[in-house]
Amino acid sequence: DGFDVHQIRCSYYSVLNCDDDAYLAARAIQFFAPGIPQVYYVGLLAGKNDDEMVKLTGEGREINRHNFTISEIEKEVQKPVVQRLLKLIDFRNDYPAFNGEFIIENAKDNEIKLTWKKDDKFCTLNIDLDTYKSVIEYIDENKNIVLYNI
Numbered sequence: 190d191g192f193d194v195h196q197i198r199c200s201y202y203s204v205l206n207c208d209d210d211a212y213l214a215a216r217a218i219q220f221f222a223p224g225i226p227q228v229y230y231v232g233l234l235a236g237k238n239d240d241e242m243v244k245l246t247g248e249g250r251e252i253n254r255h256n257f258t259i260s261e262i263e264k265e266v267q268k269p270v271v272q273r274l275l276k277l278i279d280f281r282n283d284y285p286a287f288n289g290e291f292i293i294e295n296a297k298d299n300e301i302k303l304t305w306k307k308d309d310k311f312c313t314l315n316i317d318l319d320t321y322k323s324v325i326e327y328i329d330e331n332k333n334i335v336l337y338n339i
Contacts, residue, residue, distance in 0.1 A: 200231055200253040202270075203238040209270040210321035213339050216274060217323050220281040221303040221314045223291050231255055233274065234265040277339055284327065286310040 197204065205211040212235060220226045230236075231253055242251040257265065265271060281287060289307025296302040304313040312327035323339040 198249045198252045200236050200238050200255075202232065202235040203253075207235075207237060208321065209235075209273070210323070212270060213273055213277065214316045214318075214321040214323045217277060217314050217316065217325075217339055218301060218303070220277060221305070226281065228274075228278070230257070233271070234262065235268060235270045235274065236265070273339060280312075280325065280337065284310070284312055286312050286327070 239255040286305040286307045292304040294302035299318045301316040325337040
């Protein structure tokens with residue numbers, strides 16, 4: 190049935206219907222939440238459910254544990270969704286406001302607004318939950334406000 194006490198038996202990308210924008214919106218929420226986000230390699234490569242391995246092994250947990258070959262990795266890392274995710278990871282790793290104060294902003298029912306502030310830096314994640322459009326507004330090194338469409 191795809192669920193046990195310990196995990197959902199589905200890849201992160203597949204559970205979001207392989208919708209790039211929905212996947213990146215979900216990852217952006219994860220990255221803006223307090224703490225240190227983790228991304229397993231299947232998620233990093235926007236891996237889909239590995240139904241063949243489940244059938245081969247009879248083990249449901251194999252659904253989200255595909256063992257990528259080097260050639261598969263080289264191909265998958267070129268996908269636009271993976272490139273967009275890598276850029277988002279770089280932003281999360283490098284932007285200084287993530288070491289500051291976290292704020293959940295007031296938003297409409299179909300929106301999410303999460304902000305980090307530190308000193309003269311801030312970044313706000315804006316997600317439209319109807320369209321999954323995700324935009325980060327932030328201050329760059331020249332003190333300009335920048336809109337980054339994830």
